[in-house]
Amino acid sequence: MNPRLPDALGALAAALGRLPGIGPRSAERIALHVVQSDPGGVEQLARLLVEARQRVRSCEQCGALTEASPCVLCTSPTRDSSVLCVVERATDVLTLEKAGVFRGRYHVLGGRLSPVNGVGPEDLRMGELQRRLAGGEVKELVLALGTDVEGDATAHYLAERFGGAAVRVTRLAAGLPAGTALDFADELTLGRALQGRQPLV
Amino acid sequence: MNPRLPDALGALAAALGRLPGIGPRSAERIALHVVQSDPGGVEQLARLLVEARQRVRSCEQCGALTEASPCVLCTSPTRDSSVLCVVERATDVLTLEKAGVFRGRYHVLGGRLSPVNGVGPEDLRMGELQRRLAGGEVKELVLALGTDVEGDATAHYLAERFGGAAVRVTRLAAGLPAGTALDFADELTLGRALQGRQPLV
Numbered sequence: 191m192n193p194r195l196p197d198a199l200g201a202l203a204a205a206l207g208r209l210p211g212i213g214p215r216s217a218e219r220i221a222l223h224v225v226q227s228d229p230g231g232v233e234q235l236a237r238l239l240v241e242a243r244q245r246v247r248s249c250e251q252c253g254a255l256t257e258a259s260p261c262v263l264c265t266s267p268t269r270d271s272s273v274l275c276v277v278e279r280a281t282d283v284l285t286l287e288k289a290g291v292f293r294g295r296y297h298v299l300g301g302r303l304s305p306v307n308g309v310g311p312e313d314l315r316m317g318e319l320q321r322r323l324a325g326g327e328v329k330e331l332v333l334a335l336g337t338d339v340e341g342d343a344t345a346h347y348l349a350e351r352f353g354g355a356a357v358r359v360t361r362l363a364a365g366l367p368a369g370t371a372l373d374f375a376d377e378l379t380l381g382r383a384l385q386g387r388q389p390l391v
Numbered sequence: 392m393n394p395r396l397p398d399a400l401g402a403l404a405a406a407l408g409r410l411p412g413i414g415p416r417s418a419e420r421i422a423l424h425v426v427q428s429d430p431g432g433v434e435q436l437a438r439l440l441v442e443a444r445q446r447v448r449s450c451e452q453c454g455a456l457t458e459a460s461p462c463v464l465c466t467s468p469t470r471d472s473s474v475l476c477v478v479e480r481a482t483d484v485l486t487l488e489k490a491g492v493f494r495g496r497y498h499v500l501g502g503r504l505s506p507v508n509g510v511g512p513e514d515l516r517m518g519e520l521q522r523r524l525a526g527g528e529v530k531e532l533v534l535a536l537g538t539d540v541e542g543d544a545t546a547h548y549l550a551e552r553f554g555g556a557a558v559r560v561t562r563l564a565a566g567l568p569a570g571t572a573l574d575f576a577d578e579l580t581l582g583r584a585l586q587g588r589q590p591l592v
Contacts, residue, residue: 236437
């Protein structure tokens with residue numbers, strides 16, 4: 191940090207530098223912009239920060255980010271209540287909604303099983319999931335989890351605990367990303383794509 | 392912007408996206424971080440933003456960013472009052488101070504002459520500069536301006552208006568940046584470096 195920065199400017203730059211994706215140089219640049227810009231705009235940004243933190247919370251049913259709980263994804267009558275997509279984080283719901291490819295409802299786990307980091311089933315929203323499945327409306331759990339070891343472990347745990355005659359448990363396909371050439375794919379991806387090959391005729 | 396973002400989150404992301412160097416994707420990422428992080432930290436960031444804007448202002452003498460006016464650069468007894476470095480923007484003072492190569496005092500113009508954009512001498516801090524020179528203490532004006540056409544025009548104007556027997560007007564050397572090879576320099580830079588060549592023996 192520049193020792194010649196006025197104290198208030200240095201303190202602001204340090205706080206900005208703790209936000210994700212903002213390094214010390216960008217933080218200083220933004221802080222310099224702030225102290226030289228319209229005071230009304232700065233006050234508005236400060237207000238939006240506090241308001242967003244106060245208003246946005248987790249939906250008590252699915253766990254997605256929302257201002258009203260239960261959220262619009264849980265209450266919308268046009269979405270399919272028989273299919274529940276299980277994701278790790280609230281932001282994963284936004285990613286899937288942006289893609290616009292899923293029309294069922296969601297359940298945010300709040301993480302994934304990680305014995306190494308001391309994360310067990312009781313640390314995730316498993317009880318909430320069990321209660322939702324007890325309603326009997328859900329026929330399929332679509333697991334949209336990460337494709338690493340912890341994602342795999344979480345998927346197996348969910349399949350074993352909740353899968354059965356009443357509820358089918360599926361997982362997003364593993365394979366080649368769209369729009370790439372073979373030589374961009376690593377060995378593990380190629381292996382999984384081969385395992386999951388699909389008949390064309 | 393993601394249509395599925397809760398309103399308060401979308402509004403925050405839009406405001407963050409207006410800061411320099413933050414694109415729409417980073418803005419959304421930061422907004423998502425904010426609504427999921429410690430409320431105390433968010434309130435502190437909001438307070439630092441408003442405080443920095445309120446406390447940091449321009450030094451009434453030199454124009455640099457400061458919390459106390461006149462600033463420490465103007466009042467420090469260890470700096471040379473006979474040399475005044477003229478810069479375009481308040482942030483240029485910070486850049487030079489970071490480099491630690493100048494021990495005189497500063498004068499921020501607040502821009503440069505640009506007839507195309509309707510910026511004339513009366514739009515810059517020329518009157519303040521004239522008043523400072525009238526004191527008779529300043530013996531040299533070092534122009535640390537940009538090296539493009541408008542920087543050149545501003546330098547010539549300053550030299551003509553303020554230069555003379557009492558005040559020497561100099562400009563930062565134009566030439567090769569330190570630590571680069573010849574083939575990284577453009578033709579204009581090479582031309583100026585040749586013009587300004589220095590005797591070694």
